[in-house]
Each structure stands twice: as structure tokens, then as C-alpha cells.
Amino acid sequence: MRFTIPQLKLSVRLILLIVIIIVLAVLPVIGLPQQWLIYIRLFCIYLAIANMWNLLCGYSGLISLCQPAFIGLAGYTMIMLAWVGIPIYVGIIAGAIVAAIFALLISVPVFRLRGIYFAIGTLVVPEALKYVFLLWKPVGGKLQGGGAGYVLKGAGEFSTAEVYWLALVIGLASIFLMWFILRSKLGLGLAAIRDNDTTAASSGINVFRLKLFSFIIGAIVTGIAGAIFYISQAAIEPTSAFNIKWTMICILAAVIGGLRSQAGPIIGTLIVVFLHFALARYVGYSLIIQGIILVGVMLVAPHGIMGAVRKSRPYRSLVQLASRH
Amino acid sequence: MTELLDLSTPLLMGILLGGLYVLIALGLSLVFGVMKLINVAHGDLVILGTYFTFSLMSGELLGHKYLVISNLGIDPILSLVIVMPLLFAIGYAIQKFLMSRAFGISMEAPLIIAFGISLIIQNTCQRLWTPLSRGLTPPYALESFSVGALRVPLIYLLDFIVALIVMLALREFLRRTYLGKAINAASQDKRAASLMGINNNRVYAFAFGIAMAIAAIAGVFLGLTFPFNPTSGVSFLIIAFGVIIVGGLGSMLGTFIGGMFLGLAQTFGGYFLGATAQMLVLYATVLVVLAVRPQGIFGR
Amino acid sequence: MEKHTQETSQDALLKVSNIDVFHGSFQALWDVSLEVKPGEMLALIGANTSGKSTLLDTISGLLHPTKGSIEFEGKDISALDPFLIVELGISQVPEGRRLFPEMSVLDNLIIGSYNRKARPKREQNLKQVYGHFPILEERKNQLAKTLSGGEQQMLAIGRGLMADTKLMLLDEMSLGLAPIVLDKLYRALREIRERGITILFVEQNVRRTLQEADRAYILESGRVVLSGTPAELQEEEDVRKAYFGV
Numbered sequence: 017m018r019f020t021i022p023q024l025k026l027s028v029r030l031i032l033l034i035v036i037i038i039v040l041a042v043l044p045v046i047g048l049p050q051q052w053l054i055y056i057r058l059f060c061i062y063l064a065i066a067n068m069w070n071l072l073c074g075y076s077g078l079i080s081l082c083q084p085a086f087i088g089l090a091g092y093t094m095i096m097l098a099w100v101g102i103p104i105y106v107g108i109i110a111g112a113i114v115a116a117i118f119a120l121l122i123s124v125p126v127f128r129l130r131g132i133y134f135a136i137g138t139l140v141v142p143e144a145l146k147y148v149f150l151l152w153k154p155v156g157g158k159l160q161g162g163g164a165g166y167v168l169k170g171a172g173e174f175s176t177a178e179v180y181w182l183a184l185v186i187g188l189a190s191i192f193l194m195w196f197i198l199r200s201k202l203g204l205g206l207a208a209i210r211d212n213d214t215t216a217a218s219s220g221i222n223v224f225r226l227k228l229f230s231f232i233i234g235a236i237v238t239g240i241a242g243a244i245f246y247i248s249q250a251a252i253e254p255t256s257a258f259n260i261k262w263t264m265i266c267i268l269a270a271v272i273g274g275l276r277s278q279a280g281p282i283i284g285t286l287i288v289v290f291l292h293f294a295l296a297r298y299v300g301y302s303l304i305i306q307g308i309i310l311v312g313v314m315l316v317a318p319h320g321i322m323g324a325v326r327k328s329r330p331y332r333s334l335v336q337l338a339s340r341h
Numbered sequence: 342m343t344e345l346l347d348l349s350t351p352l353l354m355g356i357l358l359g360g361l362y363v364l365i366a367l368g369l370s371l372v373f374g375v376m377k378l379i380n381v382a383h384g385d386l387v388i389l390g391t392y393f394t395f396s397l398m399s400g401e402l403l404g405h406k407y408l409v410i411s412n413l414g415i416d417p418i419l420s421l422v423i424v425m426p427l428l429f430a431i432g433y434a435i436q437k438f439l440m441s442r443a444f445g446i447s448m449e450a451p452l453i454i455a456f457g458i459s460l461i462i463q464n465t466c467q468r469l470w471t472p473l474s475r476g477l478t479p480p481y482a483l484e485s486f487s488v489g490a491l492r493v494p495l496i497y498l499l500d501f502i503v504a505l506i507v508m509l510a511l512r513e514f515l516r517r518t519y520l521g522k523a524i525n526a527a528s529q530d531k532r533a534a535s536l537m538g539i540n541n542n543r544v545y546a547f548a549f550g551i552a553m554a555i556a557a558i559a560g561v562f563l564g565l566t567f568p569f570n571p572t573s574g575v576s577f578l579i580i581a582f583g584v585i586i587v588g589g590l591g592s593m594l595g596t597f598i599g600g601m602f603l604g605l606a607q608t609f610g611g612y613f614l615g616a617t618a619q620m621l622v623l624y625a626t627v628l629v630v631l632a633v634r635p636q637g638i639f640g641r
Numbered sequence: 642m643e644k645h646t647q648e649t650s651q652d653a654l655l656k657v658s659n660i661d662v663f664h665g666s667f668q669a670l671w672d673v674s675l676e677v678k679p680g681e682m683l684a685l686i687g688a689n690t691s692g693k694s695t696l697l698d699t700i701s702g703l704l705h706p707t708k709g710s711i712e713f714e715g716k717d718i719s720a721l722d723p724f725l726i727v728e729l730g731i732s733q734v735p736e737g738r739r740l741f742p743e744m745s746v747l748d749n750l751i752i753g754s755y756n757r758k759a760r761p762k763r764e765q766n767l768k769q770v771y772g773h774f775p776i777l778e779e780r781k782n783q784l785a786k787t788l789s790g791g792e793q794q795m796l797a798i799g800r801g802l803m804a805d806t807k808l809m810l811l812d813e814m815s816l817g818l819a820p821i822v823l824d825k826l827y828r829a830l831r832e833i834r835e836r837g838i839t840i841l842f843v844e845q846n847v848r849r850t851l852q853e854a855d856r857a858y859i860l861e862s863g864r865v866v867l868s869g870t871p872a873e874l875q876e877e878e879d880v881r882k883a884y885f886g887v
Contacts (some may be wrong), residue, residue: 079449079452081456124632125628125629125631125632126628126631126632128631128632129631129632131448132378132379132452133379133586133631135379135381135452136379136381136579136582136631137628137631139575139578139579140579140624140627140628143624144621144624144625147620147621147624148621151617151618151621260460260575263456264456264460267453267456271453275449300467301464301468302464303461303463303464304461304464304465304468306460307457307459307460307461307464310453310454310456310457310460311439311454311458311461314443314446314450314453314454314457315439315443315446315454318446318447318450519760522748522752523752523755525741525743526744529741529742529743529744530739530741532703532735532739533735533739533740533741535702535703535722535723535724536701536703536723536727536733536735536739537727537753537755537800538724538755538756538804539724539752539755540722540724541724
């Protein structure tokens with residue numbers, strides 16, 4: 017359900033949307049300070065990841081803790097291919113494919129699990145991958161960090177604007193994707209599953225297949241976002257690629273903004289990015305504070321900001337107004 | 342003849358190591374048995390115990406030595422006198438103020454809150470004691486003894502013995518005391534338990550506290566056995582989870598066998614595939630067990 | 642015969658006054674009032690949907706009324722947690738017995754004495770329970786789930802007695818039990834009443850219930866529709882028609 021502005025008609029909203037997109041797109045060209053571009057770039061990357069987590073947890077009932085796996089795999093794929101001379105753009109796509117295949121593979125063991133078992137099963141995956149990449153040094157090359165760290169060959173050819181636009185694309189794509197999915201048959205099926213697995217199954221919905229779709233779509237978009245992130249970093253290493261920080265980002269953004277709402281991840285990500293930069297100085301404390309906020313929000317406002325908004329009087333009267341037209 | 346001898350090292354070591362893993366898993370198993378909650382912060386809470394002990398032993402906190410009498414650290418096992426009540430209190434508080442509310446909110450809430458706690462603990466430890474790898478190394482932690490032609494680290498044997506002691510103590514506690522019976526009752530039938538005059542909230546909080554006290558013991562012996570750092574918790578959570586999955590829930594014997602199973606998986610994995618692959622073998626084992634038989638071998 | 646009017650006797654052990662109780666958004670009890678006099682055997686009769694189990698659960702504190710009050714020995718208990726209500730002396734033997742299946746007979750009984758007031762009297766109460774139900778002493782080390790239906794019901798009642806109870810609530814004791822077994826149980830209940838314990842029991846089987854009860858309330862769709870002694874109720878035409886088909 018979207019927070020609609022009652023009086024405006026569809027075409028007006030559409031124009032507004034296009035204007036916003038154009039504005040965002042030209043920002044690098046009109047000389048916006050570097051720092052702002054970095055904010056927006058990071059926002060878009062985090063947004064894509066948060067949206068996908070919302071798709072998985074909020075809409076499909078899959079509490080996935082293995083998002084870092086897709087980020088790391090896509091990133092490594094792209095970088096390893098770059099080492100053998102394959103262009104980065106192709107590498108991104110390859111990364112997405114690898115993430116999708118991996119999602120398909122691990123769905124075999126992991127989808128047999130429910131709820132908490134599923135969550136911990138998915139927790140094991142990035143941890144295991146971290147070890148794999150610490151041990152496996154496939155492309156003899158410059159090592160960085162504590163293990164198989166690699167530099168991205170060819171990253172230097174990317175201008176700030178180019179990376180920015182890539183991020184913008186995936187960020188916006190994730191929003192449209194969510195909008196589209198929720199209106200499709202997939203979305204309907206997911207809503208049924210979320211309410212009650214067994215009832216949905218008995219109404220003929222192929223629960224497994226729908227969850228798998230979500231999982232794979234989530235893997236692809238998350239992977240692409242991760243790959244783009246590593247273009248901006250120009251280097252990757254296992255401990256950061258498969259780090260639980262990524263999981264924290266998507267959970268925090270989705271929970272603060274509000275699970276099961278489309279605007280939720282957008283608002284949540286804004287706050288997370290803000291926190292990220294505001295707390296950048298206090299390196300050690302950043303995650304502590306994020307953890308405290310997560311616990312606090314869950315206890316006080318479990319449906320996030322959007323949930324609180326929806327329950328508030330102004331919103332409800334607005335909705336009533338809208339329904340009368 | 343030498344072939345057999347070669348396998349006996351990983352065999353013995355695996356069994357003894359399994360003891361440590363049982364010890365780590367006991368707390369997780371108790372909480373899950375009573376409240377049907379997998380505490381994803383469990384590993385981190387164990388490591389927190391390890392760090393408290395480390396702090397008492399080395400006198401270090403935030404990079405400074407706070408113990409006035411320098412070099413007179415408290416022996417890790419003795420420090421349990423302080424660390425166990427401390428962790429009990431933390432566990433009691435977590436259940437009473439955080440988890441109990443989480444249950445009423447949604448299905449995902451306890452998991453997400455535990456996740457938040459996990460990160461808070463990891464990063465607090467990182468702040469207080471730096472990300473460096475540490476170890477608890479009183480003299481006896483470095484001793485080894487001989488069994489026939491094998492040399493076994495003393496600490497592995499201690500791990501095993503302590504695990505047995507704690508297991509038996511827990512079992513007797515659950516069987517004989519009113520609180521233990523109440524914990525049992527509440528885990529079998531919550532509603533009937535409250536009709537018996539059992540204050541479920543209080544029982545849950547005690548159960549969590551006791552689980553954390555056991556985690557404190559596990560933490561100390563973990564620190565004596567392995568090096569540790571603030572992010573070690575996740576590995577041990579996965580191991581503990583693997584133990585209770587293999588062994589099934591509600592069965593002490595099952596937990597024991599689960600521990601043995603994983604200990605042996607690790608040592609044999611290391612034997613055949615090299616030391617660096619040990620953790621991978623463990624994780625793969627857990628995934629396989631999860632996929633094949635989520636309810637465990639002795640599952641109820 | 643009172644058609645559900647309010648008595649104002651001062652010596653009521655339990656007084657439920659005009660309570661409304663909801664299950665979520667569904668209203669299960671509507672303006673229900675009843676009284677239990679000390680030492681009596683009071684029956685609550687009604688069909689499955691009548692709300693009788695809801696009423697017991699509310700008295701026990703598992704549910705709370707949104708309107709009205711519940712007084713026990715003059716004290717308002719409507720907002721108390723279940724474990725406090727047990728401590729005050731109200732004990733429920735739930736529908737389906739709900740024993741702790743993996744615990745022994747003895748452990749089930751012991752857990753019945755968990756509340757603080759009952760603990761010092763444990764051995765004393767245990768002897769009394771064995772007196773009412775000798776078979777429980779015989780089987781004391783067996784797991785509860787291995788007992789027969791009748792024995793399980795005895796254990797459930799025994800467990801309720803261990804709480805040092807003044808008022809025992811029995812929810813559908815006769816479910817699935819043979820008449821012979823029921824006879825034994827009712828005999829035991831009579832013995833229990835001789836010790837001064839009050840019993841409020843909920844049943845669907847009207848005939849047998851009216852044989853045993855001192856008084857009865859009839860519930861229908863969450864409301865009390867009739868109350869009185871068995872003799873009075875049997876005269877009532879509605880009752881005859883509904884429950885005896887005459």
C-alpha cells in the first residue's frame with residue numbers, strides 16, 4: 017500500500033517521478049560536490065539491498081541472513097573476471113548470474129528449513145564463503161588485507177559520475193521492481209504465503225517456487241548492488257565482502273522504515289546512510305549504536321516509521337479522504 | 342599398525358573437543374527447549390564471558406591495566422566466581438526486559454532483537470579489548486599429557502571433564518529442584534504451567550540466566566582452548582546450533598552425541614584436508630545435517 | 642426458581658459480577674454473573690460454544706474481563722496473573738487434563754505444589770491425594786503419558802489438590818471416560834468436598850451432572866440463561882425440552 021497523495025492524479029505523479037529521476041541523473045554533471053554524490057551513491061546501493069531484504073523477509077517470510085554471500089560472490093566474480101581482461105560491465109552481469117546460481121544451489125538444503133532454522137542456515141553461508149575465499153587464491157595477483165584481497169583492475173577508468181549512475185540505476189530499479197512485483201501474481205501469492213504457508217499451499221499456490229523466485233531475484237539485485245559497491249571501492253577482500261555489516265544494513269533499514277511497506281526501505285535507508293556518515297568518526301561505536309537502535313525500534317515501534325505513520329490519525333483521515341474520490 | 346595410531350589422534354582429540362562443544366551448546370539448548378527461541382546472540386554471549394575472564398586475568402580494559410597489583414591476574418577458572426553471576430544477571434535481564442516483549446510482537450522480533458544484541462556485544466568487545474586475537478594462557482593451559490604414544494593437550498581433557506560435570510549438574514538441577522521442575526513444566530506446556538502457580542515470566546528469566554551462567558563456564562574453557570577475538574561468536578553459534586540439531590532437542594544424551602559428532606568432524610576434517618579447512622568442514626557438516634534431518638537424531 | 646437474578650449473600654466464596662470477556666475481537670461472555678458458595682458442588686452446564694471454558698479461564702486469570710469484576714473471598718482478582726490466583730487458592734484442572742507428559746506421576750503432583758503457600762504442606766497434601774487415589778501411589782514413578790484415561794484424570798485432580806486449593810475448577814472431567822470410571826471420580830470428589838474444598842465443575846453431560854451437583858448454572862452463547870438447584874432446573878420446561886427432549 018502506498019502513501020498516496022489523494023488529490024493528485026496518476027499522470028501528475030508520473031511526471032513528478034520523471035522529474036525527480038532526471039534531477040538525480042544530472043546531479044554529477046551540474047557540479048554537485050563530490051561528497052554529496054558519494055552519499056547518494058551509497059544510498060542507492062544500500063536501498064537496493066534493503067528493498068530486497070524487505071522482499072524476502074517482509075513479503076516472503078524468509079528471514080535471510082545470507083545477503084552478504086551474494087554481495088561477496090558478485091563482487092569477487094566481477095573482480096576475478098577483470099583480472100583476465102573481461103570488461104567490468106560484463107563482470108557485473110556475470111556476478112549477478114553467479115549470485116543467482118548460488119541462490120538456486122543453496123536453496124536446496126536451506127529451503128527445507130523454516131523460520132529460525134532457515135535464518136541460521138543462511139547465517140552459515142556467508143561465514144563459510146569467507147573461509148573459502150580466505151583460503152582460495154584463484155588469480156595470482158596482488159594480495160591485500162588479511163587474505164585473498166584483490167584490486168579491481170580497470171576501476172580507475174570509471175569516473176565518479178559513471179559509478180554514481182550505476183548506483184542510481186540499481187537503486188531506482190529496486191524500487192520499480194518492488195512496485196512491479198507487488199502488483200503481479202507473484203506479489204499476490206507472496207501475500208498469501210506470508211499469512212499462512214499451509215493454507216496458501218492448499219489453495220494451489222506453489223509455495224516453494226514463489227519463495228525461490230523471491231530468493232533468486234533478491235540474490236541478483238543484491239549481487240549487482242554489491243558489485244557496484246566494489247567498483248566504487250576498487251578493491252575487495254573476504255572479511256569485508258562477507259561481513260555481517262551488510263546484513264545489519266538491510267535489517268536496520270527495513271525495520272526502521274517499516275517491513276512490508278514500499279516506502280519503508282526508502283525512509284529506513286535514508287536514516288541508515290545518515291547514521292553511517294554521522295557515526296563515521298566514532299568507528300568503534302557505529303555498530304553498537306546501530307544495534308541499540310535496532311533493538312529499540314523493534315521493541316517500541318516494530319512496524320517502523322511507516323507502521324507508525326499508518327496508525328496515526330492524520331494518515332488515516334487522509335486515506336479516508338482518498339477512498340471517497 | 343602405524344595407520345591405526347595415526348587415526349587415534351584425531352579420534353581422541355575429536356571426542357575431547359566435543360566436550361567443549363557440548364558445553365557451549367548446553368546454554369543454547371536450554372533456552373531453546375524452554376522458550377523455543379534460538380538465541381542468535383549465544384555465541385557472542387559466550388565470548389563476552391571469555392572477555393570478562395580475560396580482563397580479570399590480564400587486568401586489561403580499553404588498553405589500560407586497571408588491576409592495581411600488576412601481573413597478579415585472577416586465574417580464569419577461579420574468575421568464574423565473578424563471571425558466572427555477572428553473566429547470569431545479563432541473561433536474566435535480556436530475557437526479562439527484551440525477549441519477553443519480543444515474543445508478543447511478531448515471529449521475527451526475537452530473532453531480530455537477538456541479532457541486534459549480537460552486534461552490540463561484538464562491537465562492545467571490540468571497543469573494550471581491541472579486535473586482536475587473544476587467548477587465556479595460564480600455565481596449565483599449555484600443558485599436555487601422554488596417552489600411550491599420543492600427546493594430548495591437558496586443556497582438552499579438562500574441557501571434556503567439565504562438560505560432563507556441568508551436564509550432570511544441569512540434569513540433576515532440572516530433575517530435583519522446584520525451579521528445575523518448573524522450567525521443565527513450562528517447556529512442556531506453558532498454559533498448564535501457569536495453572537500450577539508457575540510464574541512463567543520469572544521461570545523464563547531464570548532459565549535464560551542459568552543458560553548464560555553455563556555460557557560463562559563455556560566461555561572460560563573456550564578461551565583456554567582456542568584463541569578468540571570479538572567476532573568469534575558467530576562460529577561458535579553455528580557450532581552450538583549444529584550440536585543441538587544433530588542431537589535433537591530435549592535430550593542431554595543427544596546433545597552429548599551431537600558434540601562428539603561435531604568435534605570428530607572437525608578433527609577428522611583437519612586430518613584429511615589440512616588444518617585450515619577445519620572450520621569449513623564444520624560448517625559444511627552443519628549445513629548437511631540441517632538439510633538432511635532438521636529434527637535431529639534424538640528429536641522429540 | 643431464580644431466572645438468573647443476583648443473590649446478595651455475603652458468604653459467597655467466589656463472586657463473578659457482570660463480566661464481559663473477549664477472545665481478541667470476538668466477545669465470548671456477555672454480562673455473566675455467578676456465585677459459588679463455600680463447600681458446594683456447583684455445575685456449569687452448556688454446549689461447546691457456550692463459553693463455559695472461557696469463564697473458567699477468566700476466573701483462573703488466563704483471560705481478563707473488560708467489564709465487571711471477580712471476587713474471591715472478598716478480594717478482587719480480575720486483574721491478577723494466573724500464578725497469583727493459584728496462590729490465593731483457586732486451582733484449575735484443565736480440559737484434556739494437560740498433564741506434563743514427560744514427567745513422572747510424582748513429579749506432576751510435586752509441581753502442583755509449586756506455589757509458595759502449598760510448598761510447606763507438600764507431604765501432607767501428597768498423603769491426602771494418595772488417600773483419594775491409591776493407584777497414583779502405585780504408579781508414582783511412571784511417566785504421566787503412560788497412564789490410562791481415568792488414571793490421568795485422577796492425576797490431574799490430584800495435581801490440582803496439591804496446590805492447597807480452596808476452590809477447584811474442573812473443566813470437562815468426564816470427556817472420554819467410561820461411566821464406571823466416572824463413578825470413581827465422583828466418589829473421590831465427594832471425599833474431597835468433605836475436607837471443605839469447594840468445587841466448580843463444567844460439563845456437557847447434563848443428566849449425570851445434575852445428579853451430582855448442589856446447584857447449577859446453564860450457559861448458552863456466552864450468557865447465563867438459567868440457574869438453580871437440580872430439582873428446580875428439572876422442573877423448568879426449557880431445560881426439559883433442550884436437554885431431555887421432553
